Each structure stands twice: as C-alpha cells, then as structure tokens.
Amino acid sequence: MKILSRKATTQGGRDGVVKTPNDTLVLDMAKPEEMGGEKNTKTNPEELFAMGYSACFASSLEFLLTQSGVDFKGIVVEADASLIADQSKSFNFELSVTVELEGVDNEVAKDFVDKAKAFCPYSKAIEGNVRVHFEIL
Secondary structure: OOOOOOOOEEEOOOOOEEEOOOOOOEEEEOOOHHHOOOOOOOEOHHHHHHHHHHHHHHHHHHHHHHHOOOOOOEEEEEEEEEEEEOOOOOEEEEEEEEEEEEOOOHHHHHHHHHHHHHHOHHHHHHOOOOEEEEEEO
16 A cells, blocks of 8 residues: 655756755755866765765664654754765665754664664665665664
8 A cells, every 4th residue: 555655856867956846845956076077066966865864764673662662852864875886887875874863772772773774665675785884863
C-alpha cells in the first residue's frame, strides 16, 4: 500500500535547477569547485543526498523512539556524503553519519540507531551499495 508519493524534476545537469512540481522547493545547482566548477553557493546532488538521508534517518529515529515510549529532548543527524571514484571510472557514495539523541543514554541511543538502520527507507535503499559509517555522540 502506497503511503505517499512526491516528485522532483531537474532541468539541466550539475548546472541546472531542481524543483518540486508545486515550486515549494526550487534550488539552483552548480558544479562544485572539486569538479571544475567556479566557487559558488548553489547546491549539488551530493548535498541533496546528504539532506535526504539525514532527514529520513532523523524521522525514523523519532518514530521509533516515540513508538517505544522513550523520552528524548532532541535529535540531530548530520550526514556527510562523499563521492568516491571507483576502478571502473565511475562514482559511488560513502556516508559518514553523526547522531545525537539528546536526553538519551549512549546504550539506548546505540540500540535505536541500529533499529533505525533497519527501519529507515533510505538506509534500506542504499544497503549493500553505499558504505555508511555511524558515530553516536
């Protein structure tokens, strides 16, 4: 059973525009300096991936903690997406994820991070394809 569906459209490539159909989110994209682009303040697919992952993982933690009746004061999930060149001259993602569950002891936090890895749709979608490293603060 489908819960919801959302669309986004990109016009152009790295130097394009990505937006939602109702224009609630419209972002100019530009090639990063590391890939030969000019210094800029525009976004790129790597930032968008990191944003989506961190938002989904934080939402998964919030859902699981709430469903289990665990009191917490806040959730902070930072995802750092790296683009890694592989031997076939293609690219892969690697994620470094930092999780802070305010008001929750470290053992409980570790348990819920493990549960969220199995629950989060982004985590399930990238499992076996993206190396993900977690740090719990």
